[in-house]
Amino acid sequence: MASRQRYDFLLYGIFVAAILLAPLMLEEFWLNRIAKYLVFGMLGVAVALSWGYAGILNLGQGLFFGAGAYMLAMSLKLASPTSLQQGSDKPVPDFMLWNAEPGALTQLCCINKGSFIWLPFQSQWFGVAMGIVLPVAIATITGMIVFRNRISGVFVSIITLALVLLVRLLVIDAQPLTNGFNRLTDLAWLTIGAFQFDPYSRATYYLVAIALSLVLVGARLLVSTRAGLILQATRDDETRARYLGLDVPSYQIFFFVVSAAICGFAGMLYVMVSEFASPTFMDLSFSITMVVWAAVGGRSSILGACVGAILINMIEAKVSETKALVEVWKAVVGLIFVLVVLYLPRGLGGFAHDLLDRWRARNAEAVPDEGLVAERRDTVAERG
Amino acid sequence: MIDTMFIGLSLSSILLLVALGLAITYGAMGVINMAHGEMVMLGAYTAVLSRIWLDANIVMAIPIAFVVTAIVGLVIERVIVRRLYGRLLDTLLATWGIAILIQQAIRLELGLSFFGIHVEGLGPGLQNVPVPAALQGTFHLAGVEINTYRAFIIVVTIALAAVTWLLLQRTSIGMQVRAIIRNPKMAAACGVDVARVNALTFAFGSGLAGIAGVMMSGFKTVFPDMGTPMVVDGFLVVVVGGVGSLLGSVLSAGLLGEINSVVAALKNDTIARAVIFGVVILIIVVKPKGLFSFRGR
Numbered sequence: 001m002a003s004r005q006r007y008d009f010l011l012y013g014i015f016v017a018a019i020l021l022a023p024l025m026l027e028e029f030w031l032n033r034i035a036k037y038l039v040f041g042m043l044g045v046a047v048a049l050s051w052g053y054a055g056i057l058n059l060g061q062g063l064f065f066g067a068g069a070y071m072l073a074m075s076l077k078l079a080s081p082t083s084l085q086q087g088s089d090k091p092v093p094d095f096m097l098w099n100a101e102p103g104a105l106t107q108l109c110c111i112n113k114g115s116f117i118w119l120p121f122q123s124q125w126f127g128v129a130m131g132i133v134l135p136v137a138i139a140t141i142t143g144m145i146v147f148r149n150r151i152s153g154v155f156v157s158i159i160t161l162a163l164v165l166l167v168r169l170l171v172i173d174a175q176p177l178t179n180g181f182n183r184l185t186d187l188a189w190l191t192i193g194a195f196q197f198d199p200y201s202r203a204t205y206y207l208v209a210i211a212l213s214l215v216l217v218g219a220r221l222l223v224s225t226r227a228g229l230i231l232q233a234t235r236d237d238e239t240r241a242r243y244l245g246l247d248v249p250s251y252q253i254f255f256f257v258v259s260a261a262i263c264g265f266a267g268m269l270y271v272m273v274s275e276f277a278s279p280t281f282m283d284l285s286f287s288i289t290m291v292v293w294a295a296v297g298g299r300s301s302i303l304g305a306c307v308g309a310i311l312i313n314m315i316e317a318k319v320s321e322t323k324a325l326v327e328v329w330k331a332v333v334g335l336i337f338v339l340v341v342l343y344l345p346r347g348l349g350g351f352a353h354d355l356l357d358r359w360r361a362r363n364a365e366a367v368p369d370e371g372l373v374a375e376r377r378d379t380v381a382e383r384g
Numbered sequence: 385m386i387d388t389m390f391i392g393l394s395l396s397s398i399l400l401l402v403a404l405g406l407a408i409t410y411g412a413m414g415v416i417n418m419a420h421g422e423m424v425m426l427g428a429y430t431a432v433l434s435r436i437w438l439d440a441n442i443v444m445a446i447p448i449a450f451v452v453t454a455i456v457g458l459v460i461e462r463v464i465v466r467r468l469y470g471r472l473l474d475t476l477l478a479t480w481g482i483a484i485l486i487q488q489a490i491r492l493e494l495g496l497s498f499f500g501i502h503v504e505g506l507g508p509g510l511q512n513v514p515v516p517a518a519l520q521g522t523f524h525l526a527g528v529e530i531n532t533y534r535a536f537i538i539v540v541t542i543a544l545a546a547v548t549w550l551l552l553q554r555t556s557i558g559m560q561v562r563a564i565i566r567n568p569k570m571a572a573a574c575g576v577d578v579a580r581v582n583a584l585t586f587a588f589g590s591g592l593a594g595i596a597g598v599m600m601s602g603f604k605t606v607f608p609d610m611g612t613p614m615v616v617d618g619f620l621v622v623v624v625g626g627v628g629s630l631l632g633s634v635l636s637a638g639l640l641g642e643i644n645s646v647v648a649a650l651k652n653d654t655i656a657r658a659v660i661f662g663v664v665i666l667i668i669v670v671k672p673k674g675l676f677s678f679r680g681r
Binding site: 158 | 416464467468471472473474476477478480481482483484485487488489491492498508612616619620623652654655657658661662664665668669672
């Protein structure tokens with residue numbers, strides 16, 4: 001299997017090089033779009049980790065994505081010029097003023113009930129930190145409850161699904177605090193030192209591309225650690241793993257949390273690139289769409305899921321340029337999905353692996369390889 | 385208060401009709417049918433279309449919708465779901481794809497909009513179905529003012545639940561379905577034609593969802609995306625009630641419908657749905673097998 005790993009890392013290298021070199025060939029306009037798709041690719045990685053490797057079909061990834069997005073968006077909203085034009089020397093989000101009761105004090109502390117939770121978000125780095133901390137906290141608590149109770153399979157999917165829809169409704173209902181359906185818009189740019197990340201600039205693209213490369217390689221290394229192997233054993237037979245004396249829930253919780261952290265991180269990057277945060281991040285269809293990307297790309301291949309997400313979105317962008325095709329494209333996605341589940345259950349990634357193995361087997365035939373020949377002799381002997 | 389409870393009961397009725405189909409398909413076949421909500425949507429559109437093209441009212445649309453959605457369900461089972469038995473999560477994903485296809489078929493007027501042909505009643509817009517005069521208004525029962533249409537929904541649901549119960553408990557095919565729910569392999573070994581029974585069950589469940597759609601069209605707007613929340617709610621009912629237990633589905637539909645209407649009356653609709661999700665999560669955590677489930681499966 002060592003050589004399989006070598007091929008893997010070769011492919012990862014090609015991918016990383018491709019996304020880092022892409023700006024040389026693209027117009028500026030495309031950079032922002034591609035950066036968004038790279039963020040979606042990161043979501044693909046998260047889905048592959050939890051679904052492909054842990055066997056946990058989380059239909060609520062959008063919750064972690066949304067949590068990360070909102071945390072950073074709150075900070076960037078306060079940093080936005082529109083928040084400073086509300087007649088107070090301290091920033092107050094514009095929508096709060098529109099919703100405020102007459103005579104309410106125009107201060108973040110008390111403009112409406114609960115607005116004080118915005119106070120710490122005046123620091124951008126608090127928002128950035130919370131963008132990881134909040135998803136991790138939610139995932140830890142959920143994971144503890146779910147996996148310690150030995151809830152598995154489809155029930156995990158239903159709990160995570162109910163959870164994301166629950167939070168989505170709360171965000172919509174808390175309109176004075178979150179601007180509900182109207183989203184958080186007019187955000188400032190992320191600022192590091194004196195440098196501002198203009199969403200349409202190369203700098204932002206590189207930030208996203210490097211982040212994705214790190215997450216990708218990190219995830220790949222993580223699954224080949226001992227913990228990653230145990231996790232796959234758990235996925236294939238939970239009971240047997242338990243009987244081997246492994247503390248199954250700990251591994252499940254750990255990977256659930258890692259996957260959530262990646263989603264939260266992706267959410268923050270998405271806010272930087274797209275300049276808004278919306279409750280639609282927590283729509284059921286978005287969470288299922290992420291799973292679709294991973295399924296098409298190959299659920300059990302981290303790179304496959306990532307490439308699947310990017311590819312589908314790129315095709316979608318191309319197709320959507322023709323207005324009449326927008327609705328047709330959705331139907332095509334539906335069809336692709338059915339066909340992939342029926343005929344390519346391991347997705348494009350799995351298909352590529354099969355091709356690769358076949359190609360290597362043929363090569364091995366040309367240049368006889370000791371091990372393989374011995375293996376073949378055994379098979380012949382068995383048949384004989 | 386009785387008012388609210390009554391609204392809750394009519395809500396529960398719709399939930400139950402959606403959930404019955406899911407309970408059977410999930411319980412018997414281990415298929416998570418995400419396209420089930422689209423059967424509700426198709427049922428509602430059947431009501432819209434039969435009003436426009438056949439001049440039929442809601443009551444007459446019920447049998448038509450049952451037949452239409454049952455046939456669509458049968459086709460889905462034969463063509464796609466059949467190949468996925470035993471792959472629970474894959475059925476969820478494939479049927480989600482089917483759901484998108486059906487939605488887009490309605491939105492694009494079955495593809496005819498490309499040729500400049502427009503079918504009245506289809507397309508991306510909102511549709512409305514008027515309730516016949518006989519079912520409008522209110523009547524008094526034991527001093528309480530009751531909305532006639534809601535009473536109609538409840539009566540139809542009780543009738544259909546009774547029919548389903550009779551089919552399951554008193555007919556030979558029902559016995560085969562129950563056998564499959566308990567243990568599909570054993571049932572097959574005893575000579576039950578599992579493939580045929582599964583196809584019929586799937587069609588019947590889809591038909592019930594279609595009827596739910598017709599009744600929803602009487603008090604809600606009809607649009608291509610209306611099915612998605614229904615399938616989610618239907619699943620919550622099934623999971624809370626206990627997989628494979630019809631009685632459980634009935635009781636949990638009642639429970640969730642009532643919670644929804646009571647909270648909606650006290651706070652608002654959004655919070656009501658949020659509370660439902662919260663309650664469901666709690667129930668799954670405390671009793672992962674649902675409130676009422678068979679032992680041993």
